[in-house]
Amino acid sequence: MDVSSTIFQPIFEGVKQYVVPLFQRSYSWNKKEWLTLWEDLKELYDSENPRQHFMGSIVTIPAKSVPEGVAKFLLIDGQQRITTVYLILMAIGDLYCERGEQEKYEEIKNIYLVNPYKHGNDYYKLLPTQIDRSAFKRIISSPQEKIEHGMWEAYMFFKRKLSLNIDLDRIKTIITTKLSIVSIVLDATDNPYLVFESLNHKGKPLSVADLIRNYVFMNIHVDHQEDIYNDIWKPMQDRLGDTIPEFVRHYLTMNGDYINTGDVYNVLKERIDKVGVEECLKELEKYSKFYSIFLNPEKEKNEKIRKELLILKRLDISTSYPLLLNLYNLYSEGNISADEFEAMLCVIENYIIRRFVCGVPSNQLNKVFPQVYIQMKKIEKGSYLDKLKTVLQAKNYPKDYDFRENLKTAKLYGNGDRIKKTKIILDRIEQSYEHKEMSDLDELTIEHVMPQTLTDEWKIHLGDDCEQTYELYLNTLGNLTLTAYNSELSNGSFRRKCEIYKDSHLDMNKYFQNIEKWTAYEIKKRAGVLASKILKIYPYFGETISGRDIENVTGTKPYSLIVLGQEFNVNSWTDVLFYTLQVVSDLAPDKLELIENDYPSLLGRRADLFRRPKELANGYFYEAGLSAVHIYNFCKQLVNIMELSQDEWDVAVVNS
Incomplete structure (x- = not known):
């Protein structure tokens, strides 16, 4: 490694080329950085005896070149600074040309900008990354032709500044002789990727995508990089875009390993070192086609x-x-x-x-x-x-008996992705009717039969325990349907809703044709009907395992409750509720506030809010005057909140 302090003039002079590797980022400086650089240049320009101004460092590594004669260096770090200075020199040269100073234009062009006797890519002293290359070449060949690119905007920014009574000879001298840099030239035996890791560690942010791209192309000879980029990497990048890091993680876990997002690049390095970069890239490209289909x-x-x-x-x-x-x-x-x-x-x-x-x-x-x-x-x-x-x-x-019970009692509609999953279930139900003229289900939304806002009319309709019915059944399967008329239905009465359901083209809404009221009993009954259909849509695909399924708790007497392996002797459904709540209180006290928010008429910290309050050990109170049906449904929803299976919460009953 050779470290030296230098100025820009020797950096550009001679038959050489600085290649920004394909793995590098595109040009990203904007007006903020341009203005800072211009103010520094203007301060030097206005000074009678301008001092040396430190611009930072650049890191390069010699690259094998074909054809011979052009000394090529991979520009590992400092591409934003080098590129911007290059664009300023381009602007100075073009202003010379516009002012008729052709000799000065040729001098700045042939010394600092191009290798005049070389052809193809070797013609350019700076060769940006593939993403920027075509815009860069257009600026050199047709600088007045506007293009949507940051490099052209930078070129025009500095050209406008240079047009404001600036002595071009003086500003050119300042740029080439007064801007100092630390040049770090790595030996051919040095590992340039370690530099990237060091830069990232020191706070220059490199994303996972950057790290992946860096390491891949660091392991490919510079003469092969462009072909591999065009044939493999670019098609994969075009397919996946910003999802490449997540795709690579999923690809690396195909063999059963679990990999954290932060470990992706290290694991990929190990894979590349083991099987070779080109073989690994070809496999990545193959699976990227599959992954693209999953995304689209x-x-x-x-x-x-x-x-x-x-x-x-x-x-x-x-x-x-x-x-x-x-x-x-x-x-x-x-x-x-x-x-x-x-x-x-x-x-x-x-x-x-x-x-x-x-x-x-x-x-x-x-x-x-x-x-x-x-x-x-x-x-x-x-x-x-x-x-x-x-x-x-x-x-x-989940087994059938667990699935069936939760279909009837679980809160399916809720935050996060619950709405999306519930919509799929309802869509599948409608599709199961095999209607010859199927409606466009994507245009439908989930409708609550008993509305999300409990109006006075609905309170009368539901009866004395309207609050408990509302809290326990609002978001359950039995109370949900599909409609294209959600805004018209809104909080309307059940009779009004039935009139609209009658005109619906959806088979699931024909259920309401002969229903006269909508209380807990009717909601549970419809849930049972829909649950039977869903069990056929999503049949158990393993060996059938029998289990107990309580179809109707009314008229039953519980005698044993098992929660997470702990057995309680119970004599009533009120006992079942007490012990279930007590276990929830002991194991997940943090969830009590969530339960209180969702079931304010069933659990809270004030005894006066309940008709028959009973206290738990932690100071919470609950409504003990519930029917067996309400208790059973409340307990099942608590079990769902606790993410327990029916095997972990089970109640044994006898007919009373």
Whole structure:
């Protein structure tokens, strides 16, 4: 490594070229940086005895060049400064030309800007990165032709400044002899990438995408970089854009490893060092085509696969992409048919929807999905579809009895992605009717039959326990439907809503034709009907396991409650509610405030808010005067909030 202090004149003189590597960022200086540089230059210009002005450092490394005779240097750091000074010299030269001082124009051009006896790219003393190259060449050949690029804007900024009674000879001398820099020239044996790591560590921000691109092209000979960039990297970059880092992470986890976002570039370095950069790039480019289809399913040619990929995109489960990359590769190589691949995508949808309805935490899916394909390969017999089902069944896949109960009791409509997932469930229900003239479901929205704002008319309609009914059933499946008339329906009465549902083209809304009132009983009944349909839409794909399913708690007496392996002897549904709340209070006290906000008529810190208050150990009170049905539904929703399965919360009953 050679470190020296120098000025700009020797940097540009001679038959040489500074190549901004393809992995570098594009030109990014703007008016703020231009103005700062101009003010520094103007201060030197106005001084009788201008001092040396330190501009910073540049880091270069000699590169093997073809043809011989042009000394090439990779410009590892300092490209923004070098490029801007180059543009100023271009502006000075063009002003010389416009003023008829042709000799001075030729001098500045041939000494500082170009290698006059070389051709092609070797003609230019500075060769920007591929992204900037065409704009850069146009500025040199046709500087008056406006183009939308930061380099042209910089060129024009300085040309305007230089036109304001500036002595061009003096400003040229100041630029070439009074701007000092520290030149760091690495040896051919030095690892330039370590410089990037050092620069990033010292606070010059390099994104993960920068780091990936840097390391890839640092390992490719400069003479091959452009071909590989054009043939492999650019097509991949055009497909994926800013998603390249996440794609690389998903690609690296295809073999079952879990990789944090911050570790992507280190793991990729290890992969490149192991298999070689070109082989790794070719594989990345191959899988980027699949990944692009996941991001833009409309690119998929097979209609059935395209529709299912659109559903998976709406589900927003990018955590499944490592598995999907493996499965799409099987499909693209002809190892599975289009029908089998579509069926596998449906299995993944089934898995996600059941877990969502049953409140299974999704924060572990980024560790679940990368392992699936590896475990599939360990199963010797069966189709790929059967192997996928076998593996997913063992990964917290809800059983029928759990799924059915949560379909009837869980709050499906809510914040975050809950609305998107619930909309998919409702869409699937409508599609299951196989209507010959299917409506455009994308144009429909979710409608609450019992409205989100409880009007006085609705309070009378619901009866004495209207607040409890509202809190327990508002966002459950039985109270949700699809409509194109959400604004017209709004908080209207049930009778008014039924009149609009009657004119609906949706089969699911025909249910309301003979319904005269809408209370907790009717909501639960419709939930049961819809749950039966959903169980057929998303059938259990493993070995059937029987479990207890309480169809109607009215007229039953509980005698045993199990919560997370702890058994409580209970004599009433009020006991079930007390012990369930007590466990929630002990294990997740932070969730009590959330529960209080969502169920203010059932849980709170003031006893006077309840008809029959009962106190928990932590000072909270709850409404103990609830019916068995309300208690059961409240407990099931608490279980969902706690993200427990029915195996972890179970109540045994007898008919009283």
